[in-house]
Amino acid sequence: MELQQLDRYAKALIKEAGRKIRHSLTYELVIESKADANDLVTNMDKEIEQFFIEHIRKDYVGHAILGEEGFGDDLLSLNGYVWMLDPIDGTMNFIHQQRNFAISLGIFKDGIGVFGYIYDVMNDELYSAQKGHGAYLNDEPIPVLESTTISKAIIGMNASWVVPNRHIENEGLIRLVKDVRGIRSYGSAALELAYVSTGRIDAYMSMRLSPWDVAGGVVIAEEVGAVATNLKGQPLKFLGQDTFIVARKSLHDSLLANYITLK
Amino acid sequence: MELQQLDRYAKALIKEAGRKIRHSLTYELVIESKADANDLVTNMDKEIEQFFIEHIRKDYVGHAILGEEGFGDDLLSLNGYVWMLDPIDGTMNFIHQQRNFAISLGIFKDGIGVFGYIYDVMNDELYSAQKGHGAYLNDEPIPVLESTTISKAIIGMNASWVVPNRHIENEGLIRLVKDVRGIRSYGSAALELAYVSTGRIDAYMSMRLSPWDVAGGVVIAEEVGAVATNLKGQPLKFLGQDTFIVARKSLHDSLLANYITLK
Structure with a gap:
């Protein structure tokens, strides 16, 4: 009550x-x-x-x-x-x-x-x-998310992570861009979390986010079966900045295992 | 009439x-x-x-x-x-x-x-x-567009052109990603033309578009002072596929001269 x-x-x-x-x-x-x-x-x-x-x-x-x-x-x-x-x-x-x-x-x-x-x-x-x-x-x-595959997936990711940068080995993300159906970038972590939660995109990732960027969205995403962690696959701490990924459950492990290598 | x-x-x-x-x-x-x-x-x-x-x-x-x-x-x-x-x-x-x-x-x-x-x-x-x-x-x-600079610009561009590809030297686009204020990708050439026309983004480019993707948008964009050409800087022919760029007038030449090298 x-x-x-x-x-x-x-x-x-x-x-x-x-x-x-x-x-x-x-x-x-x-x-x-x-x-x-x-x-x-x-x-x-x-x-x-x-x-x-x-x-x-x-x-x-x-x-x-x-x-x-x-x-x-x-x-x-x-x-x-x-x-x-x-x-x-x-x-x-x-x-x-x-x-x-x-x-x-x-x-x-x-x-x-x-x-x-x-x-x-x-x-x-x-x-x-x-x-x-x-x-x-x-x-x-909002319906619970169904599973999907990398080749059918649309990923929310800014192009700045695909070019050489100090956070992540960009070769993996170059492969990702080639393997997926599409890449989008909307410029708002919160809206991209809303998009993942409603199945409009299948994953979203960023190299640097703060708790307030994702706190609301993670509660929503988890309720529809999405998985949110940092890019090491660890639970989010919500204190201080960290890397971030949210994805349909069927994509989350595959994205981390096959495409993400942090520097 | x-x-x-x-x-x-x-x-x-x-x-x-x-x-x-x-x-x-x-x-x-x-x-x-x-x-x-x-x-x-x-x-x-x-x-x-x-x-x-x-x-x-x-x-x-x-x-x-x-x-x-x-x-x-x-x-x-x-x-x-x-x-x-x-x-x-x-x-x-x-x-x-x-x-x-x-x-x-x-x-x-x-x-x-x-x-x-x-x-x-x-x-x-x-x-x-x-x-x-x-x-x-x-x-x-819709007001006529004012001029802007590369460092203040938001560019509509898909990440697939930033990774190595057979259309364009991606080194130039990697520099562009680093030089501009932001990159967005919405997945609709027509809507990105509408976004350029209303000043929400400052340029949009793609390596392969057809006349129907851009014909309507180019008329709109030119009415507010944007410049649309192919990526060689040539007038659009509207027969068959071609590369494409539309940008505020102040950005168009600079983008072509400093960042675009076709293969």
Whole structure:
């Protein structure tokens, strides 16, 4: 009962934050000068994070907050309730496109993801899940993912990991690009997690993500049977940056075993 | 006056085709079995092309049609009116995602693009332009693009061109990936042209596209000041496959001169 209240509360905050963002884009971007427009959007991350934090501190005393913009808490452990928030995941898209960004929120208890939310603000699409209770896109249940194969798979991965880089041996990813059906890159970890969860892409990986980028999405993805780990195959710690992969269960091991070699 | 009628006619056909597609996705995909679902979506390309062709042949006698699915005409020249149609651009997205695909249509007269349309079916967003009369997103004029620089640019490009391939020296594209602000890949040439036209990305390139993939988008992009050529910098011929680049004017020459070396 208490959990359902927390869920409703989080969803209401997210929707209200989304309205604030849409309002700013619709009205203020039109009247501001171009130079100010960049300030507006980069300030928006901070404003939205502060909006969340003010409410959470007031209504859920004792809950900790990990936020991308740094207005939350410095945590050494994930004891108790921790809200992991990226107020605008996909900031570059937000600035350049005014679409293809999301509010990403995971609510964890003692290190376990309890609720996950990804809100595609401009499409008004809220992906959500409670651990053990399935995942939803708005009010529709999201089906559990079926298995697939590498040759039929569409992978979300930025081209910057395919060129020589200091994180990963790119030869493996070059083979991957040739072996799969397609590669996509959308520029928002949260939305790519939503895409994996709904079967629109079959895996997503990145060499460097923070807890707030993936916390909400991982709860959702796991509810539909996807597997999320770091690129060594280890459980995610949700404290500090790490590599990241989420994939349909049938692809996860194969991707790690045959294509991923970290430097 | 006659041209305005042609414009209204084309828009009405596109909207009606979009309704057919949405209806199929909403109703039939739900009731069909999974195996049939793949047939349904791959048959949809053909059904939509035939819908266009039946109407055009009846109402615009003498107009030729170049269509991806092959129900149109085999043309050796672009004399007279030619409709260049991709009924579903981004078929892989259509099948896997049921979004991120578009109807792409260009109407050319004696080889010159007169009207261009890109219809993002699931978002109900119609990008359109008449040569010399500006471009629109639904009823809103699309502003002319401002200049930008490589280091601030977001480029639409599939990772498959960044790995060693038989079309292009990939070393140049590796440098490009490192020099730009971001790389995106959406899997629909038409939608990426729409994205360039609205400034959401700054350039898009591909090693192999057909006239129907780009005909509509090029009319739109040129109306907002973008430059579209093949990757040798030559004017597009719109007969047969070719390489392709569209970019803000300020980026086009620099991309070709500094990053593109065809094999």
